[in-house]
Amino acid sequence: MVKKIKLLKEIKKYFSGDVNSPVRSFKSVGMTPIIIKSGSGSKIKTYNSKTYIDYCMSWGALIFGHSNTDIIRAVRNQLSYGTSYGFTNNYEVELAKEISKALPSVEKIRFVNSGTEATMGAVRVARKFTSRNKILKFEGCYHGSSDLLLRTDNSFIVSYNDLESVEKTVKKHYRSIAAVIVEPIAGNMGVILPDKNFLMGLRNICNRYEIILIFDEVITGFRIQYGGAQIKYNIKPDLTCLGKIIGGGFPVGAFGGKKEIMELLAPSGDLYQAGTFSGNPISMIAGLKTLQKLEYADYGLIEGRTEYLCDFIENEAKKNSVDIQINRIGSMFSLFFINKKVYDYVSVKKQNVKKFKKFYKLLFNKSVLFSPSPFESNFISFAHTQEDIEKTIKIFSSVLRRIR
Ligand SMILES: *Cc1c(COP(=O)(O)O)cnc(C)c1O
16 A cells, blocks of 8 residues: 555656546546556456456457457567567568458558557548548547647537538538548447448548548457448448557557558658557567457357346346446447437437446446446456356446445
């Protein structure tokens, strides 16, 4: 405990807001940051030796759980051959091949070091290709922390699932719109599913006005199934952004798509984009191992566990007269304390945040770690056992009874 108190002091001294990434502050749930010592399988252990069943899983990056043996073995083996070369290595090729096989829309790819870099690259190359400047994006979607995608002066922002507004905006401004960027399944305002015709509608509008359609699949890529949302819904974006899972727990990002667009990147084109650690062998090998395992993995297993957990929560909430709405797809899910459907950012914001905070703390005190915000998704990995789920269910019973 002394150690932890000392650490907390130093954290306050060195880090703005006590963290290196905002949601980790636990401010959204009225708590203070937790400090992690280790992770193994479905569990995460803090510096003061508390163990939690982890449903955040490094924000979805760890589809095989913490320190998966196969991935660790592959990485450990590479370590003695070097960690970064600053030159091309064969694992970049292997991983590109694997991604392109799973996502045929990705004809050419560039590896970068984070999802933020991936979306920046995609937007820049779309601007170059179209000689247009603005982007159209959706309220509540997150595309990394670059000015390019956080600023509002260079973009049109409309509601997720609101195809009519897209149509209207594009009709009026298409001459200045380079790209439409969207999370094909939103995961950064909690899980929000696309309406039946939403993505196809976007594809049609983009075709009509020669706008680049960018799918930000940084979360959904290899999460909901092998490949991503574009395979599930059978819609081909012009550019795709990837990250999280394709790094197997190491820092990574990638953007790719149509050959003629990607060829604009230097050195074949004159849009300069570069990275010292891009395609480094550690991230590439970890990603490669992950995708190789996923190709033969039974996604039905993690989807089934997610369904089982969510169904239980829904029933238990009903029994206790707690208004809850659960959105889920594959192995990602969010719960909102609200009695109406949640389908865009406006409806997400109507949830009872006070109730969420209370719920979050109770859950946390019983050693279940959800993503620490009412505006994030939770993830079930292949390391989550039926026993983990049963344990979580028991805890939910007692927690839901107390937040009525
Ligand atoms: C996480 C995320 C990003 C940013 O990725 P980083 O690796 O954190 O920079 C971009 N888009 C989406 C959809 C994400 O979920």
